[in-house]
Amino acid sequence: MEILRYTAFSADPSGGNPAGVVLDATGADDASMQRVAAEVGYSETAFLLPRGGGDFDVRYFSPQAEVAFCGHATIATAVAYARRHGAGRLRLHTKAGLVEVGTAVDGDTVTATLTSVAPRTAPLADADLAELLAVLGWSAADLDPALPPRVAYAGVWHPVVAAASRERLADLSYDLDALAALMARHGWTTVDLVWRESATVFHARNPFPPGGVYDDPATGAAAAAFGGYLRELGLVAAPATVTVHQGHDMGRPSLLTVAIPAGTGGIDVTGTGVSLA
Structure with missing residues (x-):
């Protein structure tokens, strides 16, 4: 190959x-x-x-x-x-x-x-959210009440948890094995941690313990799922385009553009790419 x-x-x-x-x-x-x-x-x-x-x-x-x-x-x-x-x-x-x-x-x-495939969301049970926050070292006071926790799908499942401040998002420290065990029980692929800078600009971090990755610098599947989450919960007026900044806290800045059509169809995620050869 x-x-x-x-x-x-x-x-x-x-x-x-x-x-x-x-x-x-x-x-x-x-x-x-x-x-x-x-x-x-x-x-x-x-x-x-x-x-x-x-x-x-x-x-x-x-x-x-x-x-x-x-x-x-x-x-x-x-x-x-x-x-x-x-x-x-x-x-x-x-x-x-x-x-x-x-x-x-x-x-x-x-x-x-x-x-993406058609996205959907599901509730995040209070007990599961409490366990997730405990592993992350977050508290309920760290959350943005305008972006309620959910589990979102656009090919794979991601809990979506919104921080109330950029400082909370930047301070990521967790036990990889403990989070991996929690995610394995629920079939989650990454955890989509987000902070809303403005109506259409977000910052994200994505722990990916199932893949052995502490923090993913750009996660297109989570961005698509997040676009579906925003549409389903009426947090943007579709059609809409939002941008997601990811990877800055780990020194690999990434830009994901998420186009959210009206209706129930798939979410468009756009980005550039370059060879590492």
């Missing part, structure tokens, strides 16, 4: 979230893909299996396990494919469902937009 390395949601190699990309994993079995993902060492590696005509099966592996959907690896894959084959549209058949991705090339800049 030819293994490419790209960062997503940044045009600067020092920013964004790195991902491994295999544009043709034909014939690779699960063990081989898991081994490659562990050797690459990024939070996710995406493996494309061509069906023909712009359709692909895609598998996503962290160094520790397979996940059903990964947004930043999808953006990285689309950017790598556009660099190799030109701009266009891809139809990615993920374990979460069909995700379409469009790309555009403007000189040295490649931009990709994914459209």
